[in-house]
Amino acid sequence: MAEVVTFGVQEIVKKVASLASEEISLVWGFQGELTKLRESLLLTEAMLRDAGQSKEVRPEAVQIWVNKLEDIAHEADDVLDECGYELLRRQVEVGNQMKKKVLNFLSLHYNPILFRLKMAHKIENINSALENLNKKAASIGLVNKKFSDATSSREIAVDRETVSIFKRDEKNIVGREKIVSEIVTTLINSSNTQENENLPVMAIVGMAGLGKTTLAKCVYHEDEIGRRFTEKIWICVSIPFEVKSILSKILEHLKPEKARMQDKDAIIKNLQEDLKGKDICSYWMMCGTKILKNGMT
Structure with a gap:
């Protein structure tokens, strides 16, 4: 039935x-x-x-x-x-x-x-x-x-977690080369001119199914991005928004051996230490970047 x-x-x-x-x-x-x-x-x-x-x-x-x-x-x-x-x-x-x-x-x-x-x-x-x-x-x-x-009770949610790896049908994207190039240029230029408190953010906005994630993947995997930024981090921000969970995911990417760390303050200190002086390209666009950038020179 x-x-x-x-x-x-x-x-x-x-x-x-x-x-x-x-x-x-x-x-x-x-x-x-x-x-x-x-x-x-x-x-x-x-x-x-x-x-x-x-x-x-x-x-x-x-x-x-x-x-x-x-x-x-x-x-x-x-x-x-x-x-x-x-x-x-x-x-x-x-x-x-x-x-x-x-x-x-x-x-x-x-x-x-x-x-x-x-x-x-x-x-x-x-x-x-x-x-x-x-x-x-x-x-x-x-x-x-x-x-x-x-x-x-809203404990069941649609799985929205994204990954940076291309699916088979996402690699051959046609007609978006100019947009990808413009985004890459904007990110790199912003990174070159940014002050400590003015962080560059580029939002890709639209309803589900429009190709936002695929576009972000194209930018993320651009050779110029890899050459310009010391670290590239792909983070999926879930709902409800949890800062510590996001920071833990970043730490897991940078230092897998410390991924089980639970204390938020310790996580931030480890991230600040590891990312100090580095240019970071991240796909998450929420709070947390400012937390990490504080104290970095």
Whole structure:
């Protein structure tokens, strides 16, 4: 039964997750809700996969659950289509100067702030409905009680940890050479001119699936970066944000024999000692750099 459920719903889940990954959130500023929607759908998909291992699945209840999931997915699809249409309308309005007066006239009654609030409210409601649906999964045998309890207390999270090693399909990146070169130049120039308290940070921003990590890997593995910086450190910053955990990962990279060190102060002192006078290229862009740089000359 679980296999049938997965087959029937998976395509809808994937479609909505794909739509939630679009860059429309960068225009209106509700990327947080879209990210939450994508994560909830990924979690739902994981539940369906795990259902095949459960002996407590109740077919009738599962069918009702699936019907509700389909309703939520279709509602999300409609909302994201509305966002996509508005994005296209704005692009036409900006790009077609010959019809500017007409388009401005048609837009007199359009309020971008109200639209933004309306979309954010709709997606928030979808997230709430999906969260409630996922909580009911344990009662019909889609997931075990332990998994459900952990999920409701947010102890289960989507694995976002990244690595610096290229996957097979990431090596042949076409059309990003100029961007990579510009980022490398900016990092190197910033490193040459930076003062002790003014640390260079370059943020790569966008929704999931846009290729942010792949772009960062291209920069990280550039020969010029390797020649310019004494150390290169790739760190994945998790949620919730834990400074000591991040510092421990850096120490593990530099001094594997001291990776088990627990005291935060001792970790910082060891890092300061090892990194003193060195140029560091790191992929993490959070706090911690300033902690390490203090005392370095």
